[in-house]
Amino acid sequence: MMLKQYDHIILLAHGSSDDNWRLPFERLLARVTGEVSSDKVSLAYMELCSPSIEDVLAALPTDKVNVAVYPLFFAQGRHLRVDVPKQLETLTNNQRVLTLLEPIGDNPEVIKAMESAIVKKLVEN
Amino acid sequence: MMLKQYDHIILLAHGSSDDNWRLPFERLLARVTGEVSSDKVSLAYMELCSPSIEDVLAALPTDKVNVAVYPLFFAQGRHLRVDVPKQLETLTNNQRVLTLLEPIGDNPEVIKAMESAIVKKLVEN
Numbered sequence: 739m740m741l742k743q744y745d746h747i748i749l750l751a752h753g754s755s756d757d758n759w760r761l762p763f764e765r766l767l768a769r770v771t772g773e774v775s776s777d778k779v780s781l782a783y784m785e786l787c788s789p790s791i792e793d794v795l796a797a798l799p800t801d802k803v804n805v806a807v808y809p810l811f812f813a814q815g816r817h818l819r820v821d822v823p824k825q826l827e828t829l830t831n832n833q834r835v836l837t838l839l840e841p842i843g844d845n846p847e848v849i850k851a852m853e854s855a856i857v858k859k860l861v862e863n
Numbered sequence: 864m865m866l867k868q869y870d871h872i873i874l875l876a877h878g879s880s881d882d883n884w885r886l887p888f889e890r891l892l893a894r895v896t897g898e899v900s901s902d903k904v905s906l907a908y909m910e911l912c913s914p915s916i917e918d919v920l921a922a923l924p925t926d927k928v929n930v931a932v933y934p935l936f937f938a939q940g941r942h943l944r945v946d947v948p949k950q951l952e953t954l955t956n957n958q959r960v961l962t963l964l965e966p967i968g969d970n971p972e973v974i975k976a977m978e979s980a981i982v983k984k985l986v987e988n
Contacts, residue, residue: 747984751937759940762968769978774985808984810977812876812935815884842980843887851976852935853894855967859872859933860899 744837745802746778748794750822751810753783760787763810782807784817791822795829804835812843869962870927871903873919875947876935878908885912888935907932909942916947920954929960937968 749770751763760783767781780798782791789797791807798805807826809818818841826836842848874895876888885908892906907919914922916932923930932951934943943966951961967973 744985747981749981754938754940756940758944759938762938762974766974766977766981769974770981773978773982778985779981806984808981810937812937813879813884813887815879815881819883839984842977845976845980847976848973848980849887849891849894851970851972852891852967853898855970855973856872856874856891856895856904856933857898859931859964860869860903 744804744806746780746798746805748791748805748807749779749781749810750791750807751781751783752817753786755786766810777802784822791825792829795834800833803833804837806837806839808839809841811841814841869929869931871905871923871930873916873930873932874904874906874935875916875932876906876908877942878911880911891935902927909947916950917954920959925958928958929962931962931964933964934966936966939966 749763749767751760754760763781767779770779777799780789780794782789782794784790795805807822809822811818818838823838826838830836874888874892876885879885888906892904895904902924905914905919905923907914907916909915920930932947934947936943943963948963951963955961
């Protein structure tokens, strides 16, 4: 396995004041860190709970230069088109390059899995 | 193929005032209706755009008795634990049984696909 261009990926979920809401995202992070080194991936929230992207970046070692933000969102609305890019712009500096990826809901395998999950609710094999 | 216990499934997305935001959900609906009869599945939004669950139910033929609501959400917060069940309670009547399913983000294949999508961003095969 060879590492890609990103030194670190920050998974970005919407955020909620509800502790239970965060659990599936924390479980997903745990699954990923079971496969890749845990210093390669973090979880952050856009609003309503912490840590924020800013918190995560502040705690990252300075050798994590190329950092991608991967939105755990189904779709791109104002948050991902306006708010988050603006936030990343203020957090980009000479020491760190931040890249906003397309939301995970755009991934073809994720779409296929959702399609299959829905069809299975309607059709008995 | 044999049809399951539900006469119809309403896919429930959060909703947004942003037209672009709805596109991935509309595309997902189109994929599903490419596999099952299009009278078996609809798309509704919880807030900020239409149609609502109520709109969809009002337009459904009366022989669609057992209707499931399948949330296109990653996680269960107050919306899915409190607001939507309360809404479904007011919409359940003698002619129609409404079932709220676990969110699609709980589906093991969807979780696996998301995990794989994230790992692929970090690891070159």
